[in-house]
Amino acid sequence: MDWGTLQDVLGGVNKHSTSIGKIWLTVLFIFRIMILVVAAERVWGDEQQDFVCNTLQPGCKNVCYDHFFPISHIRLWALQLIFVSTPALLVAMHVAYRRHEMKRRFRHGEKIDIEELKNERIHIRGPLWWTYASSIFFRIIFEAVFMYIFYYMYDGYQMPRLMKCSDWPCPNIVDCFVSRPTEKTTFTIFMLAVSGICMVLNLAELCYLVIKVCMKEPRKTT
Amino acid sequence: MSWGFLRDLLSGVNKYSTGIGRIWGAVVFMFRLLVYVVAAENIWKYEHDEFECSIKQPGCENVCFDHFFPVSHVRLWALQLIMVSTPSLLVVFHVAYRENREKHHNQKLYRNPREIDGGLLCTYIISLVLKTGFEIVFLVLFYKLYNGFKIPHLVKCDIRPCPSTVDCYISKPTEKMIFLYFLVATSCLCIILNISELSYLIFKYSIKCYLKRYMKKQQ
Numbered sequence: 001m002d003w004g005t006l007q008d009v010l011g012g013v014n015k016h017s018t019s020i021g022k023i024w025l026t027v028l029f030i031f032r033i034m035i036l037v038v039a040a041e042r043v044w045g046d047e048q049q050d051f052v053c054n055t056l057q058p059g060c061k062n063v064c065y066d067h068f069f070p071i072s073h074i075r076l077w078a079l080q081l082i083f084v085s086t087p088a089l090l091v092a093m094h095v096a097y098r099r100h101e102m103k104r105r106f107r108h109g110e111k112i113d114i115e116e117l118k119n120e121r122i123h124i125r126g127p128l129w130w131t132y133a134s135s136i137f138f139r140i141i142f143e144a145v146f147m148y149i150f151y152y153m154y155d156g157y158q159m160p161r162l163m164k165c166s167d168w169p170c171p172n173i174v175d176c177f178v179s180r181p182t183e184k185t186t187f188t189i190f191m192l193a194v195s196g197i198c199m200v201l202n203l204a205e206l207c208y209l210v211i212k213v214c215m216k217e218p219r220k221t222t
Numbered sequence: 223m224s225w226g227f228l229r230d231l232l233s234g235v236n237k238y239s240t241g242i243g244r245i246w247g248a249v250v251f252m253f254r255l256l257v258y259v260v261a262a263e264n265i266w267k268y269e270h271d272e273f274e275c276s277i278k279q280p281g282c283e284n285v286c287f288d289h290f291f292p293v294s295h296v297r298l299w300a301l302q303l304i305m306v307s308t309p310s311l312l313v314v315f316h317v318a319y320r321e322n323r324e325k326h327h328n329q330k331l332y333r334n335p336r337e338i339d340g341g342l343l344c345t346y347i348i349s350l351v352l353k354t355g356f357e358i359v360f361l362v363l364f365y366k367l368y369n370g371f372k373i374p375h376l377v378k379c380d381i382r383p384c385p386s387t388v389d390c391y392i393s394k395p396t397e398k399m400i401f402l403y404f405l406v407a408t409s410c411l412c413i414i415l416n417i418s419e420l421s422y423l424i425f426k427y428s429i430k431c432y433l434k435r436y437m438k439k440q441q
Contacts, residue, residue, distance in 0.1 A: 003260065005226075005229055005251075005256070006256060048268070048272060057276075058275065058276035058277075058389075059274055059276055059376065059389060059390075059391035062272065062375075062391040062392065063375055063391060065393070065394070066375065066395055066396050069394075070396040071396065071400055072265075072394075072397060074264070075261045075264075075265065075401075078257070078260045078261045079261065082253070082256055082257060086252055086253075089248050089252065097241070169276070169376075
């Protein structure tokens with residue numbers, strides 16, 4: 001039970017997405033979840049064990065580590081991925097509700113589009129369009145919020161090699177050394193870049209949906 | 223045998239739930255189970271190794287850790303997840319019992335064995351009450367065991383064999399506190415969802431009952 005289950009859930013949403021939505025899901029799985037699991041977790045795996053301060057004072061290392069890393073990068077990325085994936089569940093729920101309604105109407109003898117029910121692919125129109133557009137909007141908001149939180153918490157996206165710490169019980173200003181700072185900076189910038197790409201994809205998908213609806217409107221009126 | 227079992231249980235229960243019940247299932251899965259497995263377990267993984275006291279006296283660290291953390295947060299969290307998901311099994315069993323009965327008697331005894339009415343409604347309401355009860359019990363347990371939802375940087379310990387009052391430092395207290403608040407927030411959200419679902423069901427079936435009686439009177 002781990003990210004694989006999220007993959008199953010989101011894979012179901014894939015059927016009802018636009019093409020850009022499918023590209024977004026692929027980028028999410030390959031360049032974010034997979035990189036997090038196979039690479040980033042190893043890089044940050046030993047972060048507290050290998051965080052070294054040049055003092056033998058017991059407790060100084062714990063306190064300094066907690067001061068400089070209130071929440072680890074890895075955990076923030078995991079939360080970001082969970083929050084960014086959640087709006088897609090809204091779409092999945094709406095689709096399930098729509099199919100349930102169509103089946104109910106079919107049972108009561110009303111005419112419905114049987115092909116749509118059989119194909120298992122629902123067209124994005126009407127209330128489902130609004131749900132889909134809102135989900136994309138929330139995805140963009142969550143991505144932006146998490147990118148800002150990273151920037152605010154860690155004063156930028158670079159991991160310093162050395163931090164100076166004077167919190168009690170450290171006896172004076174001690175030097176504390178972070179393990180693997182360059183590798184961590186590399187991965188932070190990579191994840192930031194992929195977040196940016198995902199945001200651009202979401203914006204493009206939103207524009208595409210809006211344009212599609214606007215193109216349909218004049219045809220309806222003429 | 224791991225959390226995959228709970229995940230399967232939650233998706234199985236989904237079929238017999240109301241709309242709010244499905245939202246509850248999604249919240250428990252995404253914001254509680256998934257966060258627990260991918261984030262919380264790792265934060266608390268080395269909590270004992272990283273618990274440091276300012277003394278070399280053998281046994282002092284062990285005794286102090288045991289005094290301040292009788293049951294680890296992460297274990298309580300896991301127990302809470304299990305206890306809160308289990309009442310839904312009552313509904314699954316009742317539906318299975320209904321379907322079994324129909325098969326056994328070889329005739330249609332219920333309009334729809336999966337529809338929430340009659341006995342199944344009672345079972346569903348009981349499961350909701352139990353879920354809410356367990357959530358509240360665990361929140362109170364967390365609060366009582368750890369004096370609120372805060373995790374201090376430092377605890378002072380003077381239990382034998384520690385020779386005097388020693389300072390003991392907890393690792394990653396801020397990160398643990400953030401996730402503890404996250405746990406409390408999602409628990410409260412689940413309690414609200416359960417209470418809404420309970421109110422919705424009671425309201426819906428009261429209206430149904432009232433309308434039936436009114437129709438009977440008319441006839």
